[in-house]
Amino acid sequence: MIVQTLPGRRAFIRENTRLQAPPHTPELSLHLADEVTPIWRLTEEALEEIGLPPPFWAFAWAGGQALARYVLDHPDIVAGRRVVDFATGSGIVAIAAMKAGARRVLATDIDVFCEAAVGLNAEANAVAVDFTDQNLLNAPPPQADVLLAGDICYERPMAEAVMAWLRRGREAGARVLIGDPGRTYFPKDGLEKLAEYQVPTTRELEDLAVKRTSVWTLP
Template identity: 50%
Template sequence: MAPVAFVPEIQLYQADEATALWHLTEATLDRADMPPPFWAFAWAGGQGLARYILDHPEAVKAKRVLDFASGSGLVAIAAAKSGALSVEAVDIDPFAVAAIFLNAEVNEATIHARHDDVIGIPAGDFDVLLAGDVFYDSGFAARLMPWFAALSEAGVTVIAGDPDRTYRPVASVRELALYEVPVHLALEDAAMKRVRVLRFESLQTALPGGRGFA
């Protein structure tokens, strides 16, 4: 357990190396199809988004927050610390859900963690959706873009933290902040990553014929 580099107000159980942990998990459970342990690290996009939420608590204060693809729970913890009315963290990896519970307890944050795929659910139970570092894959980004845009049209505030991934949105988003975030060299190709905090604005140009990505 250690403070997060760019968000030292928050402590997380963190791994030093991804591959060894991945192999250990597969060997322990006797499974060869385990997803990578994304939950064991503070990724650049999540660090930038958590920093923004802590510095701008009005974004979540007294609001119902959904932290999508929560991983370690870093962003959800930042929202809880910033006065959110409620925080739900969701991830498709059950190990992430366990990590979120542990990290929330260490930080004395009240968070409901859930193992679920929520892509496509309509607005209704949350006022703010937070997403850290989710545009790393073309297929995944293509699923997210119209959903995020539709939520924005329905009145949900959708805010993402992205370290200039290949499939990041470039249309219908407003840049709220830009940070230089230190990251683990085992995870990235540089010791510092530029992270943009983006708010989705409109459905109209979110995904016109495949555009809307960098």
């Protein structure tokens, strides 16, 4: 399988996506797919594995777009700071943080394609983003000034685990920002809303063409 190697995965992404600007962050360029089903099927075929999760790296999800927009509009949050972008997907939030002046950004995701996607997208935006595919939920959050997380509440167990992990980071002194478009398992209790956006998306991904999406913090 060509996708067993990082160069192979980069080639796969180039072949099956196109460079485009997410609607809510038009100053960024990402390698994105236009339809869910074809790219999902292709990743399963490439990895010879059925039942994989959706290729989150191939789309600019509403929570990530909102969080990236907030970071770009409020660069003081990350400027000169160490940032971790949890479940980075395409890397949209990590890239926004670097464009806003972060000293260093560590993007994290366990999807086998994400390292290639983040690398290609970082190059397209003339920034450098570090990456790890380790599951950071198995340990305390790494030392960072800011923890970012977009669209993390698709499933209850994952949402609970990530929120607990982010709270540990907040207790250790990191600022925490979360982007969420009203996912079922997103817990608003104990959070402070910083901003709300109407984020253009697609019915390929969401139930609405425009999602009301908020950015939250752990006070």
